[in-house]
Amino acid sequence: MPDPIGRLIRPEIRALKAYHVPAATGLVKLDAMENPYAWPAPMKAAWLEALRDAPLNRYPDPEARELKARLRQALAVPAGAEVLLGNGSDELIQMILLAVARPQAVVLAPTPTFVMYEMIATIAGLRFVGVPLAPDFTLDVPALLRAMAEHQPAVVFLAYPNNPTGNLFSDSAMETILREAPGLVVVDEAYHAFAGKSFLDRLDRFDNLLVMRTMSKQGLAGLRLGMLFGRPEWLSEFDKLRLPYNINVLTQVSAAFALDHLEELDRQATVIRTERQRVFSALSAMPGLKVWPSDANFILFRLPGAATPVHEQLLGARVLVKNLDGTLPGCLRVTIGTPEENDIFLGALKPALTA
Numbered sequence: 001m002p003d004p005i006g007r008l009i010r011p012e013i014r015a016l017k018a019y020h021v022p023a024a025t026g027l028v029k030l031d032a033m034e035n036p037y038a039w040p041a042p043m044k045a046a047w048l049e050a051l052r053d054a055p056l057n058r059y060p061d062p063e064a065r066e067l068k069a070r071l072r073q074a075l076a077v078p079a080g081a082e083v084l085l086g087n088g089s090d091e092l093i094q095m096i097l098l099a100v101a102r103p104q105a106v107v108l109a110p111t112p113t114f115v116m117y118e119m120i121a122t123i124a125g126l127r128f129v130g131v132p133l134a135p136d137f138t139l140d141v142p143a144l145l146r147a148m149a150e151h152q153p154a155v156v157f158l159a160y161p162n163n164p165t166g167n168l169f170s171d172s173a174m175e176t177i178l179r180e181a182p183g184l185v186v187v188d189e190a191y192h193a194f195a196g197k198s199f200l201d202r203l204d205r206f207d208n209l210l211v212m213r214t215m216s217k218q219g220l221a222g223l224r225l226g227m228l229f230g231r232p233e234w235l236s237e238f239d240k241l242r243l244p245y246n247i248n249v250l251t252q253v254s255a256a257f258a259l260d261h262l263e264e265l266d267r268q269a270t271v272i273r274t275e276r277q278r279v280f281s282a283l284s285a286m287p288g289l290k291v292w293p294s295d296a297n298f299i300l301f302r303l304p305g306a307a308t309p310v311h312e313q314l315l316g317a318r319v320l321v322k323n324l325d326g327t328l329p330g331c332l333r334v335t336i337g338t339p340e341e342n343d344i345f346l347g348a349l350k351p352a353l354t355a
């Protein structure tokens with residue numbers, strides 16, 4: 001029988017590599033922008049109490065009304081905006097892209113950026129166009145305008161701050177893209193807790209703007225909750241692609257609980273921002289390193305030589321960071337951990353640089 005896999009599976013899927021998550025058991029895990037802090041014991045006890053009566057025998061509220069109401073209040077969502085929830089922002093990206101996936105439709109983003117935009121575009125049968133950032137990682141506005149004119153993207157993704165570079169783009173560059181884009185512009189504010197800047201209050205000014213956030217980087221990566229904010233006309237279309245009970249009972253209860261304790265999440269984010277400054281200064285003092293300032297909970301830096309040997313030496317010291325050698329030669333990305341974890345990382349990096 002001729003190869004049934006090649007006959008049935010689409011060539012672009014066969015060419016993909018599954019999203020790889022390295023094993024991290026026993027390692028200081030500084031590769032995935034997780035918040036290193038658990039909740040204080042009394043808060044954890046109150047959360048378990050809230051979970052005790054969660055009706056696991058029932059399907060979840062398909063509209064997650066209670067959780068959405070808390071989100072609106074806690075995040076000061078503008079009154080005219082609608083809210084759509086996803087099983088992580090990854091699922092929201094998937095809903096948006098499936099909704100626009102006509103043959104030949106294009107998704108565009110400045111690169112390097114969050115890899116899921118391209119991966120989900122490919123899975124949805126869309127064409128991905130990446131427009132390189134300027135050498136200082138700002139938006140190359142003329143190049144973006146040319147690419148948008150040529151490819152007429154259905155959706156443009158702008159990660160704000162960007163991953164893996166860590167920077168916010170300028171207001172004027174962002175607004176130029178919003179004004180000139182022929183289709184939707186998704187501003188992905190996954191790192192909002194560490195950046196403090198947002199386009200949420202600009203939803204009324206741009207009718208093609210969608211703002212996306214996630215609880216993942218704020219300490220709830222295990223929960224999987226992403227949020228999309230935008231005009232009801234857009235969100236009611238995306239909502240048709242949502243699988244009925246995508247936000248499970250435990251997530252609905254736990255996220256609502258977390259929103260009632262935002263002061264603790266904010267306190268953790270403040271500690272992480274302070275540590276970010278300390279790690280930035282320590283890295284900047286190491287000879288030969290190029291370190292980029294960050295508005296997120298990670299720092300990108302370039303080594304004087306190849307990244308892979310240093311990445312491996314860090315692993316030998318039981319420290320896991322992200323090796324970006326394939327996208328940004330010589331670069332590693334470190335997530336900000338606890339002060340103790342950051343010290344272990346800095347202590348392991350020094351000898352790795354001279355070895």
Ligand SMILES: *Cc1c(COP(=O)(O)O)cnc(C)c1O
Pocket residue numbers: 033087088089090091114159162163188190213214215216217221225226
């Ligand atoms: C980490 C990250 C996300 C988070 O995705 P979830 O599916 O919500 O965990 C989204 N966007 C960017 C740019 C990220 O770096």
